[in-house]
Amino acid sequence: MTAGGGHEVEGRSAARVRNELMAEMAGVLAATETVRRQTGADMLVQDLSAELRLSVDPPQDQPLGLWSRRVVKACAETDEGLQTLARCLGYAEQASVSVLALWRLVDEWEAAAFFKDTDLHPLRPVLREIRSTALLTALARRASHSRTQELEEWCDTGWEVFLHLAGDNTAAEELPPSMAFLSLVSEYLVKEGRTEEAEHLRRWNRKQAQLRGLAEEMAIWQQGEFVSPGEASLHPAYLLIQFEPDGVDPDSFWVAHWRQSDSDGWHPIPGETLKLHRDELPAAVDRLIEQAEERWWDLRQPVVIEFILPWALLGESVEWWHKESDAEVPTPLVMDYTVVVRSFERLRRVAWHRPWNNRWRQLKDRPAESRSHWSPPNQSAFQLERELKDDQQIVCLVLSEPPGTDSPAARQEFVAALRAGIPAILWDRGDFGAAFREAAADIVQERGLAGVLERIRRWRNDALALGPDDWHRHVGRHLALLLDDPERLPGPSGSGSDPHSAR
Structure with missing residues (x-):
């Protein structure tokens, strides 16, 4: 069977496949709200002309179906033309039903071209x-x-x-x-x-x-071994959320995020980068989690949330921020996820990465030979850094006071840990004294990573069990764990405003 000089193929001819796809695309285009309004059609024409350097006449008095067919045909004859048509329609309608339908047809057009002699x-x-x-x-x-x-x-x-x-x-x-x-x-x-x-x-x-x-x-x-993707992966999915100081306004931050759910390797997907006021950060996190959950609706892996925090935000109890915060009873993040924090300053300070990698390998490869160190109150930062660097088996530091405050001693203590490459840092965001020391001793006695996370989860669960009215009285509500894995770097941030070019 042949049609219009097209190749003879099994089933429909190549020419018929192309014509039917163009007719479907034209039908989708003609039915959109954008094209049915003169101003919308004019804007679409302007966008197409600008991106494709293609002369497209506005519909004026032409039947929309005929005009849409001409637009689709002109785009189909231009390199990347149909993708540009779908993208330009998306400028006006975002992810409308029509835009998604057009993208499906564009993909089918590309597939028909790839499998040029076969009806799919x-x-x-x-x-x-x-x-x-x-x-x-x-x-x-x-x-x-x-x-x-x-x-x-x-x-x-x-x-x-x-x-x-x-x-x-x-x-x-x-x-x-x-x-x-x-x-x-x-x-x-x-x-x-x-x-x-x-x-x-x-x-x-x-x-x-x-x-x-x-x-x-x-x-x-x-010949490759087939592993059923339906089986639950032992590797968790990660949502990384980074707050970068604006550098001008101390209460503004650039919020970037990445999603990672590939159990075969570390391939984080960047999301949009936004500039937000400090007061807007919890609501932004709520939205990011909701979007990730919608995308991962049938994911079987557990989900870990990692907050990459600058010094100014280390005092924030991000683990206890809420999801579904507009609900009558919102859910603390620690109820549904493993939550840890990471150091923004360490990620950016590449000169600190060699000792960081070395300590991480010690913790990962030789957990039985790894140990924790308690920072004594009133010890100089110099002596602390010297002691940490003297003993390469130290992989976890329990701080003597919480970071993220105006205390110069607290900052120096924290920086000493970063310079020494310590990947795990534990501190008390409250002032629980003996109760914190008891909890910290229980947590750091477990030298393996999984055990540390499990023990801190237990303490937080004990606080959760008291309910919103009383959990603030439990030390588990105030435990903070920084756990920095140098093998899980977030990569470049995604689309949106660039915090570096914007400064």
């Missing part, structure tokens, strides 16, 4: 039944060798993920990510007892491998 629709019924976000994310990560970390908002079934991966670049001597994804899906279906559907995908994939000369790459890929 026979794959759709099987792939559309796979809807677990956690499963799809894990499969996409593995298929792309971790180049894809999070799914786009419109990729809500296996069909959309397959189409999106088909537009990704493929490294030399690698199986294309879309075909690797199909192979992983077929393995998953076999484990689910859906062998007929799995064989359908395998036959299709084998044929493509033969057509593309990828039989060897396919064989190598299939």
Whole structure:
């Protein structure tokens, strides 16, 4: 079967596939609120003309369907034109239903171009039944060798993920990510007892491998061990939230965040960076947690929240900030998550990283030979730093007074710990004296990382059990643990205002 001089393909012709996709895109575009209003259509035309250097006439008196078809056709004939069309529509409508629908069709257009002689629709019924976000994310990560970390908002079934991966670049001597994804899906279906559907995908994939000369790459890929992504990972997911001082206004901070849920490696995904007043920080954290939970709705891994705090905020009880703070009874973060703090100053001071890495390796590789140190009150910072650097087995310091205050001695004590590379620092945000010493002795007697986190969690749970009216009387409400892992660096911050260029 041929159409309009297109290649003859199995099922629909290549020309028919292109025409049908352009018709669908035009239909989506014509139905949008943006295009149906003259001012919106004019703005879309201006954005397209600016980004594509493409002459697009406004609709004026033309039927919207015909005009939309012409716009789509013009964009399809331009490099990156359809992606630009979807992006420009997103400027006006954000993540509307129409924008997401257009992105799905753009991905299908790219996939049709990649698999140029094949009708992809026979794959759709099987792939559309796979809807677990956690499963799809894990499969996409593995298929792309971790180049894809999070799914786009419109990729809500296996069909959309397959189409999106088909537009990704493929490294030399690698199986294309879309075909690797199909192979992983077929393995998953076999484990689910859906062998007929799995064989359908395998036959299709084998044929493509033969057509593309990828039989060897396919064989190598299939030799890899399949690990079911449906199994709960022992590696937690992380939400890193960083507060960077503005540098001008002492009460303003640049808030950056990263999400990390890849159990196969450390690949944090940056979010938007915002400048906020100190009073706005708890509400911003609440929003970030809600967004992460929405994205991770079927994640089986435990979640750890790490606050990267500057000196000025170390006195904040961030562990006890709330999620769902607008609820009648909001939830303290420590009820649902493991929460630790990290040092912003240490992350930025690269000259301190060598001793930090060395101490971390001591704690990680030789926990039985590692130990804690209690900072004596009124000891000079020089003597403390000397003692810490004299004993490379010290990996945890119990501070004599809380950091984040105006006390010069407290700052010097904290900096001495950072210079010595101490990865774990424990302190009392209240003034609990003997009760804190008892809790700290219990926590630091456990030399392994997991044990330290578990013991501090128990003390916090004891405080939680007293309820909001009384937990402030329990030392567990005031325990702070800084646990800095040099192997988990956040990486560059995401889109939004750049705190460095803005200064």
